[in-house]
Amino acid sequence: MPEHFIGLMSGTSLDGVDGVVATFDSGVRVLAHATAPFDPALRAELLALNKSGEDEIHRGELAANALMRVYAQVVHDLLRQSKLTAGDVRAIGAHGQTVRHRPQAFDGTGYTVQLAQPALLAELTGIDVAADFRTRDVAAGGQGAPLAPFFHRAMFGRASETLGVLNIGGISNLTLLRADGTQLGFDCGPGNALMDSWCLRHQGQPFDRDGAWAAGGTPDQALLKSMLAEPYFASNPPKSTGRDLFHDEWLAGQLKSNVSPQDVQATLAELTAAAIAQDVKRHAADLPKLVVCGGGALNGHLMRRLQALLPGTRVLSSEEEGLPPLQVEAAAFAWLARQCVRREKLPLTSTTGARGARVLGALWPA
Structure with a gap:
């Protein structure tokens, strides 16, 4: 049994x-x-x-x-x-x-x-x-994190195949499963947490459904550059993070110019995608496939931005690999x-x- x-x-x-x-x-x-x-x-x-x-x-x-x-x-x-x-x-x-x-x-x-x-x-x-x-x-x-990479190998790993598994929850974490049987896993940075909080504050909704609000805005490049200057993004694995670092006060400290709420949302979506893409390029430049799970996999705008930033990598939902994202x-x-x-x-x-x-x-x- x-x-x-x-x-x-x-x-x-x-x-x-x-x-x-x-x-x-x-x-x-x-x-x-x-x-x-x-x-x-x-x-x-x-x-x-x-x-x-x-x-x-x-x-x-x-x-x-x-x-x-x-x-x-x-x-x-x-x-x-x-x-x-x-x-x-x-x-x-x-x-x-x-x-x-x-x-x-x-x-x-x-x-x-x-x-x-x-x-x-x-x-x-x-x-x-x-x-x-x-x-x-x-x-x-x-x-103490991430622990999911060990399951990712059991679920998605294939002999002699290199692939990535990306979970986008409140925080995003990346698993790299290498063809030689080794793996690397770490937190990239914010996933949905900052986007959800900003959406609730300005739209009264707990999350930006399908990323539609962010998609209608324009990322502010000066704000994005300032946020990506956070030392965590440049640090090497092993590393993990959470709301102890990426919280509303952290975001407030970045908002030094007059950016519209919708453009802030677009910038937060770009931050999530850019931090992930930066880590993929740094640690697995030729990654053929990135399997995405967690709530972020249901955000169409975010998935499109990931694909645009990683043109040589096939970005797909874990649904296509046999297990729905949630x-x-x-x-x-x-x-x-x-x-x-x-x-x-x-x-x-x-x-x-x-x-x-x-x-x-x-x-x-x-």
């Missing part, structure tokens, strides 16, 4: 939870996909907890409890869709919500924080929960739960910079 695993992901975009139930015995097979949006109050609190504030430990614990209830709702939806019972699922892989990510802070001894209450999730679902995947990597000297990250955490349960070490060094292979995650029995 195949082992079933559930993966749950709530990312930097803060739009809600994606979940899948999948098997990995003979390739990757997704049986069901479910989503649940965050209500505005929870989203606002999770966003606020990215900064220091009054009574944040208490507020963080309450937010983690609320988050687990959304996770549990997604689990029950997945069980209903797939006609499985809790007893049919070996484990849940739960990412949690990142509210701090500073892996190289404080003279090289950093930390990463994902709000979660795995014990509560196990209690609510009756299923073992694997969680806290990033802290062991940081303890071993790694960035299922990839959740499937990655189902796969990481499987690796955790089996105590299988991941070769972290070339991706996160950790000192060696480690088992990631901890297990909370039901």
